[in-house]
Amino acid sequence: MGTEGAGVREVSLREVSSRGGEAGEGRYLYCVAEEGERRALGPIGIDGNQVYTIPAGRLCAVVHESPAAPYRSEDREVAEGWLRAHAGVVEAAWEVFGTVLPARFNTIVRGREGRGAAENVESWLRERQGALLDRIARLRGKAEYGVQIAWDAPGAAAQVIAQSPELRRLEEEMRSSSPGLAYLYRQKLERAIRAEMEARAEVRFRDFCDLIRARVADLRAEWRKPDGGGRQVLMSFSCLLRREEAAGLGEVLERIQEMEGFSVRFTGPWPPYSFVAPG
């Protein structure tokens, strides 16, 4: 998976200066962790930067010193390297500190009005200490898993027609009409099929939500309407649960995978990126 951390990479002067800002003015935030001491994690950060903690109270921010400018690149390899490095640091912190609140890519704290970036990180940790500790307590011992469910639309459309006398009748009319009229019948038929498929997808979505929710501590669910074209991912779930309970979730997903027309992708365990804010 490549989350063992990007290797050290020489940063070209052009890239540094093109990002703007002076060196050291910002603190790139990887995550918040339950750790109250200053710790060094080594040169595992983006562009080989030294990663270390800024503690405050019972928490710390895992950071590297960066220019006060976001990481931007049109080079896919460069961008992918940065993202993998970010993932790698969050994973390392997860292993070392136990529970982490992952930050989004390119979260860079800056200095402002006479206060440096490090100071701002520290005061932010103190001000939010209670809420952050609450969140950490909720996530302790758990990991995030991703579930995506795809639906084979053509197969479903055929089923929908076969099971509806009304739609079969419409199809008959279409076949036995003149070309102009047949076109209109086709429009009507396709609209009717799409509406029926949306309705069925919605029912399935609720069913799967219930099945999955019963096996997880927390759930974020997203869906989209079937667009009528081929195989399509309809549902995306982020699941929070203990690793030991992933097998139970896997059983439910296996049953869904075995259903006609559905296929499931199950990924993880990930640090809990999707559960850092109250749902």
Add this chain to the structure above:
Amino acid sequence: MEPTREGGGALVDLLDRILVRGIVLDADIIISLAGVPLVALNLRAALAGAETMLRRGALGRGEAPRGAPEPEPRGWSPAGPALR
């Protein structure tokens, strides 16, 4: 069914999370980006393409599991049908 962290699909799942999930700090202490970061659009589109190629064996890095859904570009509706 076992969860996986291998393959293009898993990579997209991870990078998706890093790009759009995670802690967001108060605007006054962070460097903010106007609009969607260029890296997000290009990379996701490129990775969606890579996943397709993986499944068809074109990249020679092994097949993704059969039946695994292809990663999709964003366009999700978090609203959708009301959840109990």
